[in-house]
Amino acid sequence: MFSEFLQYLFTGITIGATYALIALGFTLIYNASHVINFAQGEFLMIGGMATVSLTAMGVPMLLAIVLAVVLAGVLGVALQRLAIAPAKNADVVTLIIITIGASIFIRGLAQLVWGKEYHVMPNFSSDEPIQIFGAVLNSQSLWVLGVGAVLVAVLVYFFTRTLTGKAILATSMNKDAARLVGIRTQVVLMLAFMVSALLGSVAGIVVAPITFTSYDIGIILGLKGFVAAAIGGLGSGMGAVVGGLALGVVEAMAAGYLSSDYKDAVAFSMILVVLFFMPRGLFGAKVVERV
């Protein structure tokens, strides 16, 4: 009984940590530019797929990971420079469609390069699962949680202690004022997309040994990240982490105790319930609309 619960909890926290990283990526871009980036999931896909194919070509694992993350970062900057920046005055829906176009484009490229098959990535360390109170914990789950925690800590440091991080925050609060005090907001926007892409690709890499990876894995992961970000409240880093973990745990519990066919329905019902009672998510800022 307890071991069953613990098992679902482990599964939930692992996948929830991934959702949290995706949601953080959404949050970063949303804060800097008020764009919801529907191509966020593709950064995960690029991370996982590039790492798998590079190691298959004989590149050492660590170098493959670094190259994959760099590739995703370049892609993030390209997305901002080539697709988002030229359309700066467009409607919210138009921007959404542009990022959807970008995600189809990236997915199409990935399919050209890597084909449609599923790819398997080996665990980072031993394949030996760990037994805790009768529940089994995949060693890779520890990697996901550890890397997730480190990334969150780095982000907190970045945004509270470094000038660049503070510049991003300032831009998200008031772009014009930020520009007036000498912050190069265009660079900040680029940086936000880059950091977001880095986060996404790292999440994609650490989770790949658990979920496998293929060219179209980004769609559903990206959407779940969006759900997590909305649960937490768009724009709140804390909300992204809490929302991601909550979503992962609820999903795993629903799959375990109710029905695995309906686990996604539970996730989407959860967002409806949260928004019903808290229209701005758990930690969303109250915004006063100017007329």
Place this chain on the structure above:
Amino acid sequence: MMARLSQFRLKGLVFMAIVVFAVPLFISNPFHYGLATQIALIAGAVVGLNLLVGFAGQISLGHAGFFGMGAYFSAIMTSNYGWSAIPALIVGAVGVAIIAWAVGRPILRLKGHYLSMATLAVGFIIAIILNNERAITGGPDGMPVPAFDVFGWELSPFGQYSLFGMDISGDLAWYLFAGVVLLAAVWLAQNLIDSPIGRALRSVHGSEVAASVVGVNTAKYKSLVFVISAVYASVMGALYGHFQGFITPSVASFDFSILLITMVVLGGMGSTIGVIIGAVVLELLPQLLADFQEMEMVLFGLILMLTMIFMPKGLLPTAANLLAKRRSKSAGGDA
């Protein structure tokens, strides 16, 4: 002012009617008729979605859910319970209206991305139910749908009919039927847009706060247009199912929701003819790109991205702008 509006309305409708009835002059094979019929039915749903997105300024990323509900309700009632197609279509539309109203009241309070998220969630939940209730819907494999019938008279793409003494094939008959339905959908939408309801909706789009200050019951009008656009989707979904003869949960999928809203945005939000052009373009594009095989997806994404970057207002408004500019330039030259 009113006379000019209704004149414009009539002109647009006559123009559309000419295009709709001229299409059979240029195509003849069943595949093309099938494609044209499919485009007309989907365009009808897009015209309804445009009322919500283009006029009231509310985003729905889950509209395929209503399209799928209409399609499945009609399919289930006609094939399992022996209903006739018209009552199934009407009862389905009423059911969808009630569901849309119940769901719409709370979620339309949400703004911007939260509304996108909520509509996306509603669409997803509907699609998941259709996928999993195998006993009723056939699950992911889908289910067959009987031919569309009116008082015992059947309309099937494989039949032979005579119209005004002319023999016409079932494909052509279906196309003409779908064309008339689309024209009716456009006519209804145009009337709604020019009515007090339409003006109230546009005020909501302009500024919701300002609209409520001058006494527009914004919540009521937003729910109303949400319900109307859901009914459009439901009716078109039901017809689409009967026309195809077979449906799968993909009619309610997230991908299809995205396709519908992309048609609205690409064609030109707020322009009824524009969004129909959007539907035509996005339905034909994959056919044209099919020759490129594995490059299809890359090209589709690229075209979508570039069009929206360089024509953020959509195809028709951008073209109309260009034309107006050129006209005013030449007029200025004359003077």
